[in-house]
Amino acid sequence: MPYCMKSNIKGKEDGHSKVPGPLFRHNGASLHMSSRISCIRLGPNLAPHVASDSPIVGNALFTTLGSETSGGSVYTISLVEPIDLGAGILNTWSRLEEITSFMCTLWTAEYDYNRHRAIIGTNQGGASVDLESGTRSWFLRCKSDVFAQQIVDSGNVVLCGLRNGEVVSVDFRKKRLLSSRFPEHRISYVSSDKRVGSSNQGGFKLAGNIYPSHTIKMPSSISCLASLKYDDQYFLASSVDGSIKLYDRRMLQRGAVQSYEGHVNSHTQIQLGVDPDERYVMSGGEDCKLRIWSIKSGELLLEDKFSNSVLTTVCYQSFKKFKAEEENQYTYNSSLGAWLGSYEGLFYMDWQ
Structure with missing residues (x-):
């Protein structure tokens, strides 16, 4: 099953960022x-x-x-x-x-x-x-x-x-x-x-x-x-x-x-x-571009095109991750990773 992925950090592609692996549709x-x-x-x-x-x-x-x-x-x-x-x-x-x-x-x-x-x-x-x-x-x-x-x-x-x-x-x-x-x-x-x-x-x-x-x-x-x-x-x-x-x-x-x-x-x-910390709002547009704004200021922070069809659906990661380094000690790990869907396929975006 074909799949589409993109990892984007502050508007620039990062080939070293990890994204979820291939998607499969089982019989x-x-x-x-x-x-x-x-x-x-x-x-x-x-x-x-x-x-x-x-x-x-x-x-x-x-x-x-x-x-x-x-x-x-x-x-x-x-x-x-x-x-x-x-x-x-x-x-x-x-x-x-x-x-x-x-x-x-x-x-x-x-x-x-x-x-x-x-x-x-x-x-x-x-x-x-x-x-x-x-x-x-x-x-x-x-x-x-x-x-x-x-x-x-x-x-x-x-x-x-x-x-x-x-x-x-x-x-x-x-x-x-x-x-x-x-x-x-x-x-x-x-x-x-x-x-x-x-x-x-x-x-x-x-x-x-x-x-x-x-x-x-x-x-x-x-x-x-x-x-x-x-x-x-x-x-x-x-x-x-x-x-x-x-x-x-x-x-x-x-x-x-x-x-x-x-x-x-x-x-x-x-x-x-809306990201889990409620700082940003994201939406696709009919020009096939993705845009991210600051909820508080209204400033347009990101405008990028990586799909040839309209990104109609978006789902941010709905939970925050805590990584255990030592017993009873945790570090906070937050990401703006989001899934976006269009007629063309499914995309993953990471904007940190």
Whole structure:
């Protein structure tokens, strides 16, 4: 199986940097689904704050988009035991469980570790799925597709990014069944585009436990949302017109607190990547370039092209490594290594 790799340190290739070895696809190591995979989310690994018998340890969550003949589905697969890619591959796939299916399109999903549930973004609104019982409940109904989501406030609030450019905050503490009625809201906004002096008043209707004052409007469809873990009052939002901005949920009416210039996008759903220390934000662009900005200052730190197709997905290393030199003595080893995916292949980048 062909693979693509690049090691980059401060914008310069380093032939001595180690990158993960060749990628292989074993015979039988793939499973044909009813429609394409729309989202994959890994559950937490075994950690001191997670009980060893917790149902979330070692689980992965993924969703299918849906097709013309059927809606999307929500699945989990247990990864507690090592994956057998040999003769035991059928035992591996036997761990796959379809939790529930919808009669609509599933665009995105988030894994709520605290409550063992999936938060789903669809073309009909936002829904929650209990991953143990399969019980579904809607928390947002709207006519604009939910393309991006983030769970904040320890699961009490869900940020939803919509096709129409809105980002709405939904209070998740009030549960409602699928058949229940929601409080209806008409969200008014003043949308301004990049043309000087151009603004339009508008609004749209939605139903759910919405904070109307905690709503923002970006110039185009929301591409990605990324909350900062150290302080989830802050979140990054990007839209398909090339805008990337940082917001403070306590001061949304004042607009963005930081902007990141130079991103190139006109219609593509492109992920944002935030490093574990939350100093940098990374994104690919439609010009096939990778860019890295300082989250705090907004300065463009790196602009590099090493792919001939758009880098639409990015995943930083999600943990910090500690290396034992002597007994009870550890040194901190941190890296900005990240995986990036495009139509062309999979890339690894190391920027230290």
